Amino acid sequence: MTHSLLVARVSILPFAVLTWAIIGWYAKTWDAERARALPRYSPQRLVPFVVGISPFVIALGQMSLYRELTSPGPITDPFVGVILVGECVVALALGFAIVFQRRRRE
Numbered sequence: 001m002t003h004s005l006l007v008a009r010v011s012i013l014p015f016a017v018l019t020w021a022i023i024g025w026y027a028k029t030w031d032a033e034r035a036r037a038l039p040r041y042s043p044q045r046l047v048p049f050v051v052g053i054s055p056f057v058i059a060l061g062q063m064s065l066y067r068e069l070t071s072p073g074p075i076t077d078p079f080v081g082v083i084l085v086g087e088c089v090v091a092l093a094l095g096f097a098i099v100f101q102r103r104r105r106e
Contacts (some may be wrong), residue, residue: 008069009079012062016087019055023091026051027098055091059084 030047038044066080068074075081 004070005077008066009068009083011069012066012080012083015058015062016083016090019058019087019091020094022054023095024098024106027102055088059088065091 003023026047062084063075063080066077070077
């Protein structure tokens, strides 16, 4: 394994924590009752949409960073695919777990 490949692989890993932090923050702080009381055209109503697309945007950023550090061609490293799919699955599971746990307490 070359040095640039190792650096590229390690450099995309911290973004997984960012994805999980965004999902966790949203699930812990968003209140559905308060959201219903917002005005119809409030910018705060876009928060669920922004949080929903953030894992995909972060994954695109990771792919771009990986390409920048290795080579501009297509990504053929299976490690990158496993990491990107894995962190999106974990983010989804984390979001559902927090929401179900919060609903169970209510």
